[in-house]
Amino acid sequence: MRAAVYRKFGGPEVVRVEEMPKPVPKAGEVLIRVAASTVSAGDHRMRAKDLPRGLGFLAAAVVGVFAPRKRVLGMDFAGTVEAVGEGVTTFKPGDEIVGLTGNAFGGHAEYVVLPETAAMIAKPAGMSFEDAVALVFGGHTVAECVRQCPIKPGDEVLVNGASGAVGVAAVQAAKAAGAVVTAVTSAGNAELARSLGADHVIDYAREDFVSAGKLYDVIFECVGNAPFGRADKALKPGGALLLVIVDLMGMLSAGGQSRRSGKRVIPISFKPKAEDVRFEFDLAAKGEMWSVIDRTYTLDEIVEAHRYVDTGRKRGAVVLRIG
Ligand SMILES: NC(=O)c1ccc[n+]([C@@H]2O[C@H](COP(=O)([O-])OP(=O)(O)OC[C@H]3O[C@@H](n4cnc5c(N)ncnc54)[C@H](OP(=O)(O)O)[C@@H]3O)[C@@H](O)[C@H]2O)c1
Structure with missing residues (x-):
């Protein structure tokens, strides 16, 4: 599969699209074909190791010390279930879902594997993958x-x-x-x-x-x-x-x-939960919340997407179209 990979901390140019092995779901896991993700302030912080003062030590287990611990960024996704591991009952192949990879990251890739219990829910049928994913990071x-x-x-x-x-x-x-x-x-x-x-x-x-x-x-x-x-x-x-x-x-x-x-x-600490993803989609169903998409980039434009997010001036979400 293709994925946006970074192997050292730095500016937008440290991210490159590379081929990686497609993940295989184990028992209790769901394999998702990612249609869209966003490049968020969280991705910027991880890539640039730009953490609030004093939090570098506490966040080391997620971010890494000398090199990134997560090679593929992306804290959210909208996509389609491709396969499920043994024992999975909540989702089945073909389901369109939206959610958070959270501190596991990995949304900036063609596929991601998450536990069935991850913060993800069914995507509303009438909503595009881009609109759905743009609600998640801020909404949760x-x-x-x-x-x-x-x-x-x-x-x-x-x-x-x-x-x-x-x-x-x-x-x-x-x-x-x-x-x-x-x-x-x-x-x-x-x-x-x-x-x-x-x-x-x-x-x-x-x-x-x-x-x-x-x-x-x-x-x-x-x-x-x-x-x-x-x-x-x-x-x-x-x-x-x-x-x-x-x-x-x-x-x-x-x-x-x-x-x-x-x-x-x-x-406020980052604790992805399915009910928190449901929160913004419940408001969206009532017409009380809607996505604000500033720009949309393709996976091949990942460096430009990071560059734009780095300005600190984005409005709402910067969407990465993957599928
Ligand atoms: N605790 C958590 O769990 C958690 C979760 C998500 C995000 N965060 C953090 O929360 C912060 C916000 O996240 P985000 O995703 O909303 O960031 P974002 O989308 O990158 O925010 C960009 C926006 O900030 C505005 N801005 C910049 N300087 C400003 C100022 N002085 N006064 C008012 N607005 C200003 C910009 O508007 P203008 O162009 O108009 O200046 C721009 O629209 C980030 O630091 C992020 O790391 C924490």
Whole structure:
């Protein structure tokens, strides 16, 4: 099979399309013919070894120390079940499914093998593979956020980084829950945020939401420039800061900050679950969430796809068409 492989950490050019042996499903495993994946912020972090401060040591088992531990990136996929191992009952050949490879990675290849119990569900029949896969990375992250901090109708919710993969899903999910949503974006992405349901948009180049004087019940921090030390000022008493991006110090201090302030400081960790994949597809079925695809690349264009994601400016998802 063909796969996008990287053997050393570095820039986009370390990734190359190579031939690899096609995997064979063992008992309890599912072989998936991948139609589409995305190149995500997670792939960028793995490839460039660009991890939040202090997390390199903790993440070494997944990322690798001197060389990458996972040769094929890709944290999500949409595709068709090609074969199943002994004992598999949930899926059968021909099923169209969508889900997360998660920390196993491997989505940037023509085939991937996952345990039957992996975070994957049936793809809605009327949805393309590209649209389906574009919902997963951001959507499941937001599912984890709202499990930790359910959003109530009327809540004032701010999404910092509202035009990224996580941000677009956060705006849509908060709006679906009945919140009043403020999106923080660049001026060029204001219209996108409004189209997703944001009631207010703050252009981060003109205004710092932290010192604007308005208070929020929930802040999704998806950028990395609003740790509790800053965001505290913009939180109502009892409010919650969801740290989608957080460094080691932020993780370790969250408990103490919560106790001292009476607010909730919640580091979000990556825990792929099928129910979290279902979350975004349930919202999509109700018309309350839809995919935002910035660009689509083929597997042969993988270096250009990484180069674009590296700009840090993508809107929603960058899709990799494989099948
Ligand atoms: N904890 C977890 O489990 C988890 C899961 C997923 C992602 N993450 C992390 O969460 C972060 C966000 O992920 P993502 O997939 O949403 O990233 P992404 O799609 O790469 O985000 C790109 C977006 O960020 C916006 N942006 C850049 N600087 C900004 C600023 N100063 N203020 C507001 N928006 C800004 C850009 O908009 P403009 O062009 O308008 O600036 C762009 O649309 C990443 O660091 C990722 O590694 C963590």
